[in-house]
Amino acid sequence: MNPALQGLLTIVIGVGGCVAYFYFSNILLDKVLFPPRGPNAGRNINRANVIRPWLFLAPALIALGLYLAYPVFETLRLSLTQRVRGGGYEFVGLANYQQMLREPKFWEGFNNNLLWLIVVPAASTAFGLLAAQLTDRIKWGSIAKSLIFMPMAISFVGAAVIFKLIYDTRPAGQEQIGVLNAVWLGFDGGIGSFIWLRLVPALLLLALAAGAGALGWSLMKPVLGREGRSPGLIFGALRILGAVLMALVVYLMLRQTIAVFVADLPYGQPQTWLTIPFWNNFFLMIVLIWIQTGFAMVLLSAALRGIPEETVEAAIVDGANPWQIFFKIKMPQIVGTIVVVWTTITIIVLKVFDIVFAMTNGQWETQVLANYMYDKLFRANDWGVGSAGAMVIMLMVTPILIWNVYNARREMR
């Protein structure tokens, strides 16, 4: 059968079947099983109302259970088994995990994923906040917003092609058709190169270090007991952990700042950007940042507009400067949204697959967990280790899952 026809038929059957199911099951319930008449009318109505929600829920619950809940447990089971010669599976305990932990490719993917987890949500949120803050003040802001938001509609694969063109490399002497190399060849090691390739990046890194330092300090403050009430044990530990992480970030940034000044840059030579180990990760991350900034901007812009005018006006009257207004008045009121944006992008990052698959396929040390897992499942055909890789992704998602469920439950009360 022609697939288009099959599609049409599926729509008709799917939608028609749904409607018919709901219609007839309700009729069955009301007219046949528990009719609201006769001697037991009252009892029947109550019984029907007990069953009805489950009629409404049944198709969705079956689909959710089969397509999302069951696979989690099945994957867990598969990750503990191994294919036996001649068909069938045997239980091998944690052997798959042990094997995976011995593989350098896994650790490469794991470490790269951690790098992605720090950089992409931070950069997307920061750019999104900047874009939201700026576009809300100008007349053509909505047009600007929709243009920044546009990459959201573009597939990861499409974005990969777009950025491959930007990173394209031609041999030295030929005209460069990738923007990045064309710009790069414009630098010759003179004063302009010093400003743009050393001074500006160094200042940016210092600013980031300062930001991370400030964040770390504000995390530590309540623990040190300067603000009167000290946090509980768990939150105190979390804060210390966060502060230690921030201290690490500060250290790395400062080290990188020095490296920026010392580095010997190969001026005048076209670079194959995607094959430079470590830095190529960042060239891949830029693609996702480019896509996700619009999402962050839309959410943060709504949050910023939701801030009551009076709070800002009161601050102005009290003589606050723009920095104070932003960091002391606005930020605390949108911090909830920032967390939402951050966690949402974190989840997307953990699942990132298409970009790496299309641009480098994990070569040149750009492996990520999702691609590692795909390699194991469908190229090496090793379902045990592949499932173990999937469980690692699941494990990394779990804290956010718990946090989301916790928040959703709190909101419903």
Add this chain to the structure above:
Amino acid sequence: MDNIAGKKSALTWAVNIAVVALVALWVFPTLGLLVSSFRTGDQIASSGWWRSMLPTEQNLTLRTAGGDEAELVDGLYTVSGNLFAHEGREPLNISAFGTSSRDVGAYIPGETVDMGDGEIITVGETGDYVYTSVEEMSGRGQRVFVTAKVAPEFTLENYDSMLFNPNNIEGMSKAFFNTLTVSIPATIIPILVAAFAAYALAWMDFPGRALLIAAIVGLLVVPLQLALIPLLKFHNEIGIGKGYLGVWLAHTGFGLPLAIYILRNYMVGLPRDIIENAKVDGATDFQIFTKIILPLSFPALASFAIFQFLWTWNDLLVAIVFLIDASGETTVMTKQIIELLGTRGGNWEILATAAFVSIAVPLVVFFAMQKYLVRGLLAGSVK
């Protein structure tokens, strides 16, 4: 800070410039792909796309007329005419010319050049030339290298060959229809299933409701990577195997948590009075749902539909796992682009066109229904 007198105009300027820079940075990549898709392979390879908007100085290799057209004038074999006319091109203004590939811009137009062996050539600004030789000329004409400003030139040829050429096995038309076949049912089917469930979760009282909502919030973030192998095994066991039915079911399952979440959040906000009045008037839950809730929830339905459409259209992973078999008959556009990246890595006219064909539809949907997309984003992120 906005209303501090005197400072405002300068600040507004700075903000405007900053936004222009930001927007330019965000649009530039896509623009590059779009422009490249309208250029020929030679054009893409010879200059960066950002130069294609302006007339560019290009070096062209042209030829005079061949020896068989030579006439004997004053004892010299002579050919004359216009270099551009011979090639069937529009005449251009020449800024320099040369007769050797080692120095293509050696002479200014109008100069008379002695090429040795009794050969003399004169090339004017418009490409008119006179070429004389003492000996009889033979074969093809003399090569002349000219430098001229060439106006921007764009072509629809790439789209023609990628979309409408049935002989092009790398073409996108089949993949385009396959993608459409995947995404339309995969968008429509989950909506109804989710709407009923969302109604029950929003407006019906039953034990375990809160727990179910929490479970759906949890399922919202379960990575679909976990589902690949178990579901592929399941599909093989029940005999679906790889195919459209499998991919529709998979997309339906994966889309449901978001659908239920968005729709429930929206339905909870509908006024209680309407529903209670209808109940008092004797309407059943089924009637309330179809006659009141569903029409009122249109914005939320549209939001989810857009999300699901974009997601299914742009998806790669689900398609390669559940749909595309060894025959490749059911390939989708994202997969086709990946193949092209592998085999045609340097042919940017093909890649750019293929990629733009695949992102054109989402872009149209995006710009047409942006309002609903934004609304869906605001409703769909877990707060």
